[in-house]
Amino acid sequence: MEGKIAIIGDGESITVFKACGAFAFAAENAEKAREVLRKIAKDYKVIFITEELAKPLAAFLKRFDEEPYPVILSIPSKNGSSGYGTELLKSAMERALGVDILFNE
Amino acid sequence: MARLNVNPTRMELKKLKGRLSTAVRGHKLLKDKSDEMIRRFSVLIRENKALRDEVESELAFVLRQFSVARSVTPSYEAEAAFAMPTVSVGAECEIATVMGVEVPKISVSSKKRSDDLPYAFSEITSEADYSVARAADLIPKMLRLAQIEKTVRMLSDEIERNKRRVNALEYVMIPQLEETIKYIKSKLDENERAAVIRLMKVKNRG
Numbered sequence: 001m002e003g004k005i006a007i008i009g010d011g012e013s014i015t016v017f018k019a020c021g022a023f024a025f026a027a028e029n030a031e032k033a034r035e036v037l038r039k040i041a042k043d044y045k046v047i048f049i050t051e052e053l054a055k056p057l058a059a060f061l062k063r064f065d066e067e068p069y070p071v072i073l074s075i076p077s078k079n080g081s082s083g084y085g086t087e088l089l090k091s092a093m094e095r096a097l098g099v100d101i102l103f104n105e
Numbered sequence: 106m107a108r109l110n111v112n113p114t115r116m117e118l119k120k121l122k123g124r125l126s127t128a129v130r131g132h133k134l135l136k137d138k139s140d141e142m143i144r145r146f147s148v149l150i151r152e153n154k155a156l157r158d159e160v161e162s163e164l165a166f167v168l169r170q171f172s173v174a175r176s177v178t179p180s181y182e183a184e185a186a187f188a189m190p191t192v193s194v195g196a197e198c199e200i201a202t203v204m205g206v207e208v209p210k211i212s213v214s215s216k217k218r219s220d221d222l223p224y225a226f227s228e229i230t231s232e233a234d235y236s237v238a239r240a241a242d243l244i245p246k247m248l249r250l251a252q253i254e255k256t257v258r259m260l261s262d263e264i265e266r267n268k269r270r271v272n273a274l275e276y277v278m279i280p281q282l283e284e285t286i287k288y289i290k291s292k293l294d295e296n297e298r299a300a301v302i303r304l305m306k307v308k309n310r311g
Contacts, residue, residue, distance in 0.1 A: 003198040003211075005244075016171040020241040045198045046211065046251055065258050068200050068209040073251040076161050077168065085157050089150065089257070096146055096261035102154050 003045025013077040030056035050077035051084040108285040113292035125282040132274040139267045142204050153253045171236035206263045208256040213245045
């Protein structure tokens, strides 16, 4: 099945992906991002969203984990990574295993 | 542990024994499933961590480079230059199953990746070309990360749910059934003894 790729973020971070052929949607704040997401969630299989926008929407994004698609991935924006992705990873690991097997150095 | 509210009859005893053996078998199966899921999960999460670190550092670099490249041209010009992309990437989306959990499986469907950039060379600096090219190379990796991360998240949910089921069987269901079976057995034995004694008494009287 052929799926489309979308990216949601602030204007600057997404332009480069637009040039690569992904569909870019600009959203300046979390509320806007939520609206955009609700609108496009059915049409796009893979949606990248910048960390700044993903963080306030964590509870909303959690709902998409019930189904295989759409896949929503938080990516760092042009301001660099805030460690949010790693945080998500850590919480998933702690929930499943009860222990920390990656970050305990 | 509270026992179930049933009549102490042979019928019930038979039924409960059946349920107990099913529960024990189910418990064993679920436990095995949980073990295997955890094994796969720990493999996946290591890969996820490595890939995420890689993608994040690369992406940060690309975006910074691009933002520098963009800043030398007026923003409306840059917008115009990127408004009409000539390439398009798609993702081949399938569904795989990991231990009964339906997870996404994404592969990049290689659309014609013409080397033409979507704008004229005069419009934008050459740094932008590099960052666009690098971003295009990065997309397959990002898709793979998206797939793995989603799998990890779904698997962790499923592991949690499964753990709950195993615990419910192990600490509630099975002890309850065992207790009830014991109760019915002792009750039946008691009845039998009572019947024997009654017969003996009746016989002695005669």
